[in-house]
Amino acid sequence: MTFALTLHGLVKRFADRTAVAGVDLDVPSGSFYGLLGPNGAGKTTTLSMAVGLLRPDAGTATVLGHDVWSDPLAAKRMLGVMPDGARLFDRLTGAELLACHGLLRGMPAAVVDQRARELLDVLALSDADRTLVVDYSAGMKKKIGLACALLHGPRMLVLDEPFEAVDPVSAALIRDILQRYVASGNTVIFSSHVMEVVERLCTHVAILAQGRIMTAGTIADVRAGQSLEEVFVRVVGGRTATGQELAWL
Numbered sequence: 522m523t524f525a526l527t528l529h530g531l532v533k534r535f536a537d538r539t540a541v542a543g544v545d546l547d548v549p550s551g552s553f554y555g556l557l558g559p560n561g562a563g564k565t566t567t568l569s570m571a572v573g574l575l576r577p578d579a580g581t582a583t584v585l586g587h588d589v590w591s592d593p594l595a596a597k598r599m600l601g602v603m604p605d606g607a608r609l610f611d612r613l614t615g616a617e618l619l620a621c622h623g624l625l626r627g628m629p630a631a632v633v634d635q636r637a638r639e640l641l642d643v644l645a646l647s648d649a650d651r652t653l654v655v656d657y658s659a660g661m662k663k664k665i666g667l668a669c670a671l672l673h674g675p676r677m678l679v680l681d682e683p684f685e686a687v688d689p690v691s692a693a694l695i696r697d698i699l700q701r702y703v704a705s706g707n708t709v710i711f712s713s714h715v716m717e718v719v720e721r722l723c724t725h726v727a728i729l730a731q732g733r734i735m736t737a738g739t740i741a742d743v744r745a746g747q748s749l750e751e752v753f754v755r756v757v758g759g760r761t762a763t764g765q766e767l768a769w770l
């Protein structure tokens with residue numbers, strides 16, 4: 522089995538807080554990998570280190586055989602990334618933003634232009650062709666972020682909460698695009714809080730809590746006959762509050 526992404530011993534501390542406490546993860550080529558975890562588990566920090574946006578205190582990240590930190594250009598050529606809360610050049614229209622991304626990646630202008638038009642059409646952003654990205658809705662910003670990640674035809678996509686704030690029609694569209702992308706032999710890893718999405722789409726899942734991988738593998742292996750939600754609650758620790766504590770409410 523070959524791996525599209527390998528994380529080995531990743532650690533990140535912020536002051537006296539350890540956000541990621543030694544993450545090892547192998548993402549097989551051609552897999553659709555879901556990364557689940559409660560708020561503050563370290564998903565964003567882990568994915569940011571995996572794609573070269575945040576330097577780890579220890580450990581390595583390798584994308585299709587290229588170390589993200591010692592061979593960043595080769596690794597980043599293979600990668601499409603949609604970071605959480607990405608800072609986009611948002612005083613541009615969607616088409617201008619895509620042109621900017623494509624030209625920065627050294628793509629021929631004609632190819633950028635054609636792909637940008639296709640992506641804007643497919644993602645239903647063409648009607649907003651005079652709207653600046655700063656004035657997009659939250660869901661539209663997710664979609665233009667995905668378009669930027671796809672533009673150069675990467676072999677692997679790393680997406681931080683791609684379905685958050687996206688309406689059901691757009692979510693179905695994004696699911697279709699990603700499923701086709703994986704069916705062509707590419708690899709996706711994305712973080713999410715939504716069990717149903719992960720259960721429906723993914724071939725593999727990892728559950729992260731307190732900066733550590735608690736369990737990882739194929740969906741069937743991790744579920745072991747239970748629902749993903751049951752596994753999640755068991756692995757992460759059930760809730761103790763019931764809401765009754767707020768007697769004044």
Ligand SMILES: Nc1ncnc2c1ncn2[C@@H]1O[C@H](COP(=O)(O)OP(=O)(O)OP(=O)(O)O)[C@@H](O)[C@H]1O
Binds near residue numbers: 538539560
């Ligand atoms: N730049 C930062 N400075 C200080 N602490 C940080 C920073 N980024 C993240 N943290 C802390 O690291 C921990 C992990 O955060 P992270 O954003 O990776 O979690 P997450 O699993 O993505 O959470 P969520 O599901 O809420 O988005 C949290 O305790 C967070 O407060």
